[in-house]
Amino acid sequence: MKAAVILSLASFVLGSIFQKRECSGNNCNRQVTGTRPGLLPISSRKADCTSFLKTTVTPSPTTVTITVDSAPERIRRDGQIANRQVTEVPTAIPAYASSCDDGAEYFSACSCWGITAVTSTAPRPTVTVTTTADSCEGPTLDTLFFGRHLPWSLRWRLLALQPVVFLSNSLTLVPNLFRRPYTVIHIPVSPDRFPRALLFNGSGVGGLVESVCGPCKLHVDCHAGGFVAPFCSLVAAETGAVAVSLSYRLAPVHPFPAAIDDVDAALAWLREHAAEDFGADPTLMTVSGASAGGNLVLAAGQAIPPEEFSIRAAVTFYAPIGLRLRPEDKPRPANFPKKDPMSFMQPLYDSYAAPMKAKDLDDQRMSPFLASEETLPERMLLVVAGIDILVQEQLMFVARVKKERGEKGKPESSVEAVYLEEAFHGWLEVPNAVIPKEKKMIMWDEGLEAIEQTHAQYGYRWEKAS
Numbered sequence: 001m002k003a004a005v006i007l008s009l010a011s012f013v014l015g016s017i018f019q020k021r022e023c024s025g026n027n028c029n030r031q032v033t034g035t036r037p038g039l040l041p042i043s044s045r046k047a048d049c050t051s052f053l054k055t056t057v058t059p060s061p062t063t064v065t066i067t068v069d070s071a072p073e074r075i076r077r078d079g080q081i082a083n084r085q086v087t088e089v090p091t092a093i094p095a096y097a098s099s100c101d102d103g104a105e106y107f108s109a110c111s112c113w114g115i116t117a118v119t120s121t122a123p124r125p126t127v128t129v130t131t132t133a134d135s136c137e138g139p140t141l142d143t144l145f146f147g148r149h150l151p152w153s154l155r156w157r158l159l160a161l162q163p164v165v166f167l168s169n170s171l172t173l174v175p176n177l178f179r180r181p182y183t184v185i186h187i188p189v190s191p192d193r194f195p196r197a198l199l200f201n202g203s204g205v206g207g208l209v210e211s212v213c214g215p216c217k218l219h220v221d222c223h224a225g226g227f228v229a230p231f232c233s234l235v236a237a238e239t240g241a242v243a244v245s246l247s248y249r250l251a252p253v254h255p256f257p258a259a260i261d262d263v264d265a266a267l268a269w270l271r272e273h274a275a276e277d278f279g280a281d282p283t284l285m286t287v288s289g290a291s292a293g294g295n296l297v298l299a300a301g302q303a304i305p306p307e308e309f310s311i312r313a314a315v316t317f318y319a320p321i322g323l324r325l326r327p328e329d330k331p332r333p334a335n336f337p338k339k340d341p342m343s344f345m346q347p348l349y350d351s352y353a354a355p356m357k358a359k360d361l362d363d364q365r366m367s368p369f370l371a372s373e374e375t376l377p378e379r380m381l382l383v384v385a386g387i388d389i390l391v392q393e394q395l396m397f398v399a400r401v402k403k404e405r406g407e408k409g410k411p412e413s414s415v416e417a418v419y420l421e422e423a424f425h426g427w428l429e430v431p432n433a434v435i436p437k438e439k440k441m442i443m444w445d446e447g448l449e450a451i452e453q454t455h456a457q458y459g460y461r462w463e464k465a466s
Contacts, residue, residue: 023112027099049110222293240462252351294319
């Protein structure tokens, strides 16, 4: 027993001696664990060893989404954040341990102090994703929240308009409560904004009779400011086109050029993605718009696209195409009421252009009335409401473009105006209970015919299923 104890003590002493010799037997070990003068303090070198031998595992983050009602619109699309587990493995050897050839040798030197490798798990991080409500689609929200910076002279007018907008839109949209003819999509107009759009697909209600340029054509509509898009539904059902109703930022909260910037960006995105995403051929794109939307679809042509992506036809309904004059300064037609009950709204009508007139008075993207014929859609039909302050500018525009195209040997028939004497501005947005749908169809049929003729010109013919 006594001999065994003696042998154990001897083995321990000899092992310590051999380990000490091993830990100081090369330059790497001496730099890490040595005690000679000039080295860093032992506490610092031990801390470096501990840090080197520590592996940190960070779990994949938890994503928390916060929605706020503020412009700009949605900041991030689904799937834009990749959740990954991250493991941080130490790799850097301290500069003073220059004799250590690699991490394994430095690891061996550190183990002489009894420091061992450890693995720690960091707390699970949280990624906060902020999305914002699409304020451009809500004039009521603009009135109550986003327009609080506006002068009171505009705010009270915007507020006074809301009952009319609400009643009109509600009655128009009632048929869609139980059966929507559209799909809601979001189109990126900038890295952090994805305004809502409505997609109407008419391919299921008819059949392709003859085509040399693709199964479905693309039609883009800009609504009049209230996101009511009955014409899109008609275009899809009657022509077989894939129709997209765009949204855009609204005045007075967003003056020029906010709306046209949104439309230009949306059209550029559709040219790139409509074929793959929606089965629509953007090489035969037609556009339409009522009121402010008519201004935008003609102004959009000023950013001249490649030939294969030209806007083949545009149909507008009572479009304000010349915004240099104030509404109260525009000429009234003979049949215009001597007392306009909505005249108090005129400052609101001018709120898109007014803030920028001093700088952009002659900008064709603000007033497409000034655009040269080369930058306009190949074919244009302007449906003019007879009881409207916009009659003169629309008819003068058509006459001027006809003359320009005729002088260049182009067909003058490529631009036409249809004048409806009894119609007034906003005719198509009034509920059917006030203006029967049959009367509205007079306007819409003119637009549908122009679009169908354009399709036929490019070898596309489609018949609605019986």
